[in-house]
Amino acid sequence: MREPTFLILTALAGQTRHGYGILQEIAALSAGRVTLLPGTLYTALDRLAAQGLVARDREEVADGRLRRYYRLTSAGLTVLDAETARLRELATVAETKLRALRPHTA
């Protein structure tokens, strides 16, 4: 799974968000390192919806602008959970090796 996809799923974990809300959350989660443009976001959302990982939740109009909210499906939650575990295992392995390299600073 690529990082933007992981971040989109993470942004939707536990909270429905509209498009701009997802972009803001991704920027916050990555400390500003990852900034997606809306075209990229909606291509990813279409893909994730086709895979059954996210779904449209509701829509509202605020300040004359249409906002559709998206939520994580149960399949999306499972995939995010599995990917998080995989990344954690990788990080753990890397940390172990780094500790062995720098025993005094670990």
Next chain:
Amino acid sequence: MSDPRLAARYRRFLIGYPRDYRREMADEIVAVFLDAAPPGRARPTAREAANLLLHGLRCRLGRPAGRMVVVWAALTAILCGLFTAAAATRLAWETARPLPTAAQATPLFADLLPGHDLTGKVEGSPAMFVVYGAPLGTEHIRDLLFGDGGEYGFGSTGVALQGLSEADTARTLATAQARLDAGGWQATSPRVTRSDADTTETTLAARRGDDVLTFDLLSQPRYRNMYFSVSLNRATPWAAYPAGVAGLLVGALAGWLAFGWASRRTEGRAPALRALTTTLYGVATALWTIPSGLGVVGMAEHHLTEQHFVWHPLWEWLGQPALSLLFVAGVALTLLAAAVAALPRRPEALTADDELAV
């Protein structure tokens, strides 16, 4: 509040998305751009515009979770672009100055080949491109399709000398080279190739303006056979280059859009229909790719082994019209696949796709 014209400008760049998708999603996507736009922004940035156009083109392909669809669309775009570019360069060749008639070219050949009687030996060409010495006509369709497509090529105005001795041939070539230098021609050095133990072929090319001369000497001393010919062609007209680039871009875009239409049209359809269209189109792309591959390899080899002041035209690099039967068969299969894709959907299939599009 953002500039009201900004929304319209963002909306304009949604043109890459299919119409149904725009109808459903345009307000939402534009709203996200407006939410993200800093105060004072009056028009989309170049990065935003490119982002919308590129993702719109991806969206045209449908099947948002598919990856191979992008590969197929890219292959289609490349093939359509190349074939359209080839057709465009052929049209651009119509801007080339006509070949000189035999009478018009005789003084030039007489100047290059002094001491030889050229009376009745200079032959003109009825057209810039000929097949069996005649302009292309409907009577040649059978020839082009069934094996003789390679006969379609440059016409030329030329002269041939026969019965020269080896010494005469060498002297004639040396004199011609001196005349070319004196006449301001840009000439290559003679290239000698030995095709077998008894045959030596010498070629030399020269260019001045849009005139291109090719000297071809065939020497078979064992059989007392010497053949010396000079032919005049036209250089590629400058219009062929922009026409080729424009044809490439237009054809590639058209191919991408057409493939996208068929891909969306067959998305979520019955497995049998999808298998049929995929098979038909898969065979069609093979029929287009194989001649192109053979053409590129053959032409590259030809250009490396012979001296050219005129590149062989793009259609020859694509194996056309030598292998036009395969190309036409590919077009027929593609049209058949498109007709199958255009079959009306069943209502329940529409419902399934609507859910998929969310």
